[in-house]
Amino acid sequence: MKVYINENQYLSDVLPVIPSNTVLRKKITGCGATRGEIKANRHSIIIEPNVPVIKGKCSKHGEDNLFGVHEGVYTTHVVAYLRQSMKANKLFKILATPESFQKVKEAFEILGVNMHEECFLLFDECHKIVKDVDYREDITLPFDDFFQFKNKALVSATLVEFSDPRFKSFEVVEIEPTYDVRKTLHFCPTNNVLEATKKVIEHIGSGKICFFINSTDVIDSMMNALGIKEESTVFCAPKSVERLNERGFMNARDNWSEDNMKRYNFFTSRFFCALDIEMEERPHVIMVTDLSHATHSMLDPRTDVWQIAGRFRNGISGIYHVASFNSNYTVQSVADLKEQVTIMENVYYYLLNQYNHASSRNARIVYMDTLKSHPYKKFLDKEDRKNWSVIDNYVDEGLVTSMYNSEKELRGGYERVGLYKVVPVKGGYYKASEKLDKLTVPSKFKSIKEKKKAIVEQLEAIKDMDTELKRQWRDSLHATDPCIVEAHELLGKEVIEKLAYSNQKIKEAMIVERYKRKTTSTAFIELMKNTFHVGAKYEVERVKTTILSIHEKLDIAPLRKVTAHTINELFETRETWVGKASKRKRALYIVKAKV
Template sequence: MNTQIIQINKNENGKIQYLTEVLPMIPANTILYKTLTGLGATYGELKADRNSIIIEPNVPVIVGKCNDPKHKGDNLFGVYEGVYTEDVIKYLEKSADKKTKILTTPESFHKVKDAFELMDMDIYGTCFLLFDECHKIVKDADYRSDITLPFNDFFLFNEKALVSATPISFSDPRFESQKFQTIKIEPTFEYKLPIKLIHTNNVLEQLKRELDKLDTTICFFINSTDMIHSFIKQLDIENESTVFCAKKSVEKLKSKKFKQAFEQWSKSQMKKYNFFTSRFYNALDIELEIKPTVIMISDVYFSEYSMIDPHTDAIQAIGRFRNGVNSVYHIFNTNPNLPVRTKEEIDIYLQVSKEVYNKIKTFYNCATSEEARSAYREALKVLPFNKMLDKEGRENFFAIDNYVDEALLKSSYNEKEELIASYKRNPLFDLDVESAYFPFGDLERLKKESKYASLKDKRKEVVHQLELLKGDDETEMIRNYKNELRKADPFIYEAYEEIGKEMIESLDYSVKRIKEAMILKQYREKTEGTEFIQLIKNSFTVGQRYTKKHIKEELTRIYALTGVTPQKTITGQSIIEFFHVKEINTGGSRKFLLVELKI
């Protein structure tokens, strides 16, 4: 694929040229690599003197463009869930003497296509098709299978193009067969995005530290509403927070009594803390009078979906703010259990998976009985390469590209150095790197909260974590950790405090035996306490003789007086717990001579 470089300049006032100043119209059969966000590629197409259909990855972008005063006279029409083919037909009928400017989600493209067919209009010959933020085709292909649906039609258009500031290489051979070119926008000036990378083993605690230093409007980019809700609750910022997320997530948050959740962004809904999920990472124009602080968070123990890709997500998230940002942070942890794979290793895996699939498919095609075909059919369904096929059973190159992209991203979160190296490979970033270690980390939290570990294993982990927190320097943070552990398992926490790690382990975490040990220790502590001993010494004297009856009555009185519950029934023999004695016979009655104090 040929690559053309187009340079873009910055004037003496620091203003960067718009794309239309260097590329008035996007050429057909082009993958446009903008390099910088906010150059106005979509704006230019909406203003272009041709019929346009623009596929946008998410609804908020479409709503934002359609409501933008800059496009008031541009005849824009948005197509997404809730907009139907009939609505598109009405729009086309009203647009007979105007340029068609349709913005649609990938999932709703079929409505546009159907409307053109019903109107007997040639969609492929009369419209320019632009796929905006084309990296999303690859990034989202694993959980949004329908995002690739327009692509069979895409290649049928006479004029079409893809655009992104952060494109990902496509393996689909149709790009080569249709002689696509790449146009790369290259700034003539140094362009760097300052970003502070903070690697930590405890994302929440590090976030608390950073928030304590900041006194600005903060925009979080976190691709997990469960994680967002957890942070809001634990940071106690519910009244100061707003969440922008998908419709289902809005409903989920509201079911948890969090009301400030919206599926469309609006400046009026923003608060001090603003949380955005991945549907807001791309294409959306957020225009504010102030420059917010941007904090991206990746907690791979909480959710692997929270992994921020330095080559796409990070650039796109920062680029949402058209008037710039105050500062940018990426707080992240890593997991050494995530597999590390090279591109070559991934390619070998995919090639062998394909060969295995094709071999079983041949057996299926050649099977001589329905039973055999059924067996092979079921085998085909569970083969790894089956996930790389579309609904028609054809090779889905975008699913393959997605698999490669995800595998490489996971590899970068195996350790700190891998992710930092990934950032360094992108010349757009100016990095400031630091690390923060805490005695209680995200891995420990995961083990404590694991749904799959046995009760015994969970209790082992609680004891292990309490050992980590042991020491004289008990900060507020450590006290909070201990409170978490106490709430997680009050019994084992109390046992640890009472009898310690070694005793618990020697008892093999047996609840019955641990309880017995705790009772014995508590009993010993009470009976060896100062008040109890003083009362014993006050009532009994070494060298004196006492009848068993007197001993029983006096010990009963002392136990009652101190509120201590005896382990065994009190008898005259009970005195031997406190004294070495000698049994003697005087005057026809048997008594105990107290020889020496034991306690």
């Protein structure tokens, strides 16, 4: 289905209400898809990709009973909003991040309101589900609920393919502009990002410049190398604000405001999509991809670049992409990447079948260890169901990486999209013999001990934090170093420091502690007390076999060799004898219980 839109029209002018069970591909940014849903005469829940977008829209639509749900907003706040809205006979208009959707769900359940029947659910900028799921696992949390809604839709100006079979019944609605929406893009391939950026700045001359670079390390190095820190503002995530503050740069913000802008303005991916940047001046936009220092600074012409260009509601003076490349990146097609997933799946389920039919315990152990570390495991959710978004992300990431194999590949990527008039900028390649400045990004390769110490300090800092934030932060640290996070939870900071952050010693201490916790569990102690009684005597050999049988019953693998004297961990005993003189056997007398 195609719907045509003229220049300066809102989506609601040509599509008064977003139809249910549709995927809306609007092609143009800023045509008012979320605005239309905010104004629609129905209860609405709108999922937005990040906090700045929610705050921006709540500020802009102050008369529309909007309520933003994100970090720092709790279920009780949502309940109060819903009650107040019902009392005032107002429509629910909730904007939530994917990670905070659960709080919305819980609030409706508390009030006994069936949100699946009463509300329209709109997943805005839905391409982010695929784009971000590799580092924002919880971005897919609302998905299972999404399909339970009677009325629902997804929308994006830069749609990516969804392989989830549940979308087969959805209709794709294309919003087709009747005018030329292509943007002129100055393509600046280079082997020296700093020198190429200098040239672009010199070419621009005066006026505000907005840089889009998905790396605060590269941003910091760029500002230092260009000598522009006093004239710069950085808009980034709260953690990055803290990191820049620690380095002495205090003009970093986690929310955009025109009042905070300076001559040079740097934005990370938090601000790539959905945010409305409304300013009188039409700035120049410079996007930077520096593969030498930040592989995650790659920008996708199909999504990222188009979204960045569409952030500025009053337009831009020009857009430039300074990019370096890596010829070691493999060029792959969609078919190649999907075939890889299929092969991984086949191998995984072959191994699973072998595990299920293994004839020995050792074989099962080996197969299980292999399954746990198999590359296909990342495509399964916590219930071992296929996670279609992660599969789509794998394919998408492979396609983007392919484009950065060479200048030719990336230019081809731009041309295939059909949304740009690409203007190549020559002179970006420099000889090794030329003595030119290069970006110097501080090494991230700290000693392993320093990295572990930093993680432990962060874990200590979040002890008393909000539950959701604490969980998210803990999970991100766990993804970086699972061992040290689990060690902190099991042993605590003091023990880790006593062990001097030694990996081997920490692992040994964890094994001992886990064993202790199992053997000091209520079940183990009760079974021991039920078997051995104070005032009784037991043959030494019987003590040993009995303790082993209790381990087996509770499926506890003994940490050390079990002997009769293992009983002394729970009881005070003394050696004695049982039986008649000719058949006396060594025994232990139970004096008293220790626990």
